[in-house]
Amino acid sequence: MVDKGEAILVEGSHNAHLYTMLSGLAFRFKIIEDGRRQILNYILPVDLIGLQGSLTGEMQHSIETLKPSVLCVFERNRIDEIFVKHPKLAYDITWLAAREERMLDEHLLSIGRRTALERTAYVLSFLASRSIEAGMDQTDEVSLPVTQQHLADTLGLSIVHTNKTLKKLSDRELIKWGERSCTINDVEALARIANWQVGQTEDRPFI
Amino acid sequence: MVDKGEAILVEGSHNAHLYTMLSGLAFRFKIIEDGRRQILNYILPVDLIGLQGSLTGEMQHSIETLKPSVLCVFERNRIDEIFVKHPKLAYDITWLAAREERMLDEHLLSIGRRTALERTAYVLSFLASRSIEAGMDQTDEVSLPVTQQHLADTLGLSIVHTNKTLKKLSDRELIKWGERSCTINDVEALARIANWQVGQTEDRPFI
DNA sequence: CGTCAGTTTGACACGAATCAAAGTGAGTGG
């Protein structure tokens, strides 16, 4: 169990295990020395954390929680064992790595080639569909416990411009901002603005 | 064997196998309907191609060659077999997936938070060190057979601005542009501009 | 009541996109 706002893995650390996020919410990020931060992806139940660190020996990014989170630990030195004794599990781990890669590809497309409005719409619909998929919100409304600074660092925008872009979306009533959190009203309209095909949920391993 | 400039895998296609790039050079990219293109990463010897497609059933990006390339095919339906019978090989595949993820993380940081000059310096030093690592250039000079449009689509910049940024770097004699290709003179100076730590080459599986 | 983190807004500056046009060299066909 890890509290909200806590760093659970720090760039450069060596004691990397493999974790599964059982409940909660976190994000992976990198920072440049002068403080610029880029959020790489969000971690929802039931995602894998620390795969790279486990396989390469050193974390290349940091992780911080947005909600109190519960993790399940796989010992690093048991990973070889998994590959030898549990091929199905090993396959699932690789499947999840490939899935992470697809998400990063889409983020790259977003930051590289979409406008601020498209990008913002994309991230919000992306996070909303992942939340729904993970069953995080029982209600109809999807609500994300992030600050505008988090979104800015996800989008590669300044916080001021992020704010103005969010205003455009809430003027259209696609989202509502309140109390350090964002509720998404219309996932599909957002995806349409972003020119994004929300991927159909496939069979996905639950490690 | 695939010729230069040819598409070898197309987004949405289903016949995805797993390939190894034995020699040559290619790149992965995604496009938005209106034509905007984002290059996601480059594929050098001895990289794996099509992992996601093989595991998830459908390619989410396309691949095109920059040089005549030789590929080695793994049948898709033999992947399960690999995980069961060759755990070491399965581990290596996962290792490579984790490595790809690290590269994408760094690109994301770059496009999201670095300036045009830093970004350009980063990609060039990144590609140069990968070329050296892959032993693609026997000579001291590293030379990349790309157009400025390729770089622009990698960097998330317009082609005009890319040109002007490249000029700054060649004024400093860090690179030289000529004949649809770029030769990199000073990898480390570029990395320094980008504020980038070029990762030490670790043991890396050669599948 | 004051502080503090986060949000909101307006004015202005700057980096990058767009527009336009000319230059280069390889390849092609007359």
Next chain:
DNA sequence: CCACTCACTTTGATTCGTGTCAAACTGACG
């Protein structure tokens, strides 16, 4: 062999999107 085309590069002028600066506002919390 020359003219022509075509893809790519280069450069300057201008526009536009986004960043930066500054200041006020809000609500939680001590």
